[in-house]
Amino acid sequence: NAGVTQTPKFRILKIGQSMTLQCAQDMNHNYMYWYRQDPGMGLKLIYYSVGAGITDKGEVPNGYNVSRSTTEDFPLRLELAAPSQTSVYFCASSYALAGVYEQYFGPGTRLTVT
Amino acid sequence: DAKTTQPNSMESNEEEPVHLPCNHSTISGTDYIHWYRQLPSQGPEYVIHGLTSNVNNRMASLAIAEDRKSSTLILHRATLRDAAVYYCILLNNAGNMLTFGGGTRLMVKP
Numbered sequence: 001n002a003g004v005t006q007t008p009k010f011r012i013l014k015i016g017q018s019m020t021l022q023c024a025q026d027m028n029h030n031y032m033y034w035y036r037q038d039p040g041m042g043l044k045l046i047y048y049s050v051g052a053g054i055t056d057k058g059e060v061p062n063g064y065n066v067s068r069s070t071t072e073d074f075p076l077r078l079e080l081a082a083p084s085q086t087s088v089y090f091c092a093s094s095y096a097l098a099g100v101y102e103q104y105f106g107p108g109t110r111l112t113v114t
Numbered sequence: 115d116a117k118t119t120q121p122n123s124m125e126s127n128e129e130e131p132v133h134l135p136c137n138h139s140t141i142s143g144t145d146y147i148h149w150y151r152q153l154p155s156q157g158p159e160y161v162i163h164g165l166t167s168n169v170n171n172r173m174a175s176l177a178i179a180e181d182r183k184s185s186t187l188i189l190h191r192a193t194l195r196d197a198a199v200y201y202c203i204l205l206n207n208a209g210n211m212l213t214f215g216g217g218t219r220l221m222v223k224p
Contacts, residue, residue, distance in 0.1 A: 004157075035212075042201070042214030043158065058211060090157045099146050099205040103212060105157030 002026050004106035006091050012112045013081040021076040021109050023091030031094045032074040033058075033103065034066065036087040043090065049074055081113045118202045123219040126192045134187040134218055136202030141182050144206040149176065149187045150214070151198040158201070158214070161187065197222045 007022045025032065030051050035043040035058075045058030049068040063085060065077040074093075078085060088110050092103040119137040126132040138147065148163040162169055162176045164185075169176040175188040189196055201217040 042216065043212065045211045048211070092157075099144075102148075102160035102163065103150075103158075105159065108157050 004091055004093055004104050006106035006109050008109060010110045017081050018079050021089055023074045023106060024072050025093040029093035029095050033092040034076045035090045038087050083113050086113045087111060118204060118215055120202050120218045125221045128194060128222055128224050129191050132189040132192045134200050137184045138204055139183045141204055145204040147185050148203045148205055150201045153198045192222045194222050
């Protein structure tokens with residue numbers, strides 16, 4: 001199993017540009033998550049999904065969109081990038097509720113917006 | 115979810131046991147105690163979790179106080195690869211969001 005994979009590893013965007021961060025998992029997990037981690041800080045949840053076709057906002061959803069058309073994939077879309085979105089983005093998945101089951105994280109995408 | 119308190123940093127010698135404490139005095143009956151760690155420049159990694167009883171797995175042991183107001187993550191023999199930030203997180207059985215606080219930065223000396 002590859003686990004949770006993320007592409008790209010690094011990206012530099014100009015202010016106002018858009019991009020999609022890709023995330024895929026091969027563990028047949030129902031739940032998937034997007035977090036961001038600012039330098040020296042903990043993770044904050046952006047969006048999560050409890051299954052294909054179902055998504056919900058987390059703590060910091062503004063400026064982002066998600067979709068979940070398959071169990072395996074959970075892309076994160078940034079529209080009109082802003083310097084405040086400079087961060088490391090982590091995708092994660094779990095079999096079911098994170099309270100009971102562990103989350104598996106991808107290696108992250110380091111995004112810089114200038 | 116209730117708040118946890120952890121020391122900012124701890125130091126250990128290689129091949130010695132490490133006890134990482136976590137206080138969670140406002141824990142509720144449905145809160146699970148989770149531990150994750152984050153190695154430099156990597157994503158968080160699940161370590162262990164429990165509800166009431168002590169738990170063991172291949173990575174670590176989790177000792178939970180009888181009143182559940184504190185817990186201790188035990189690494190039985192620290193290696194250099196265990197140098198990371200360790201996060202203690204409470205999450206109830208309906209929770210989806212891991213809330214990472216400051217964590218404990220563990221340094222392992224050879």
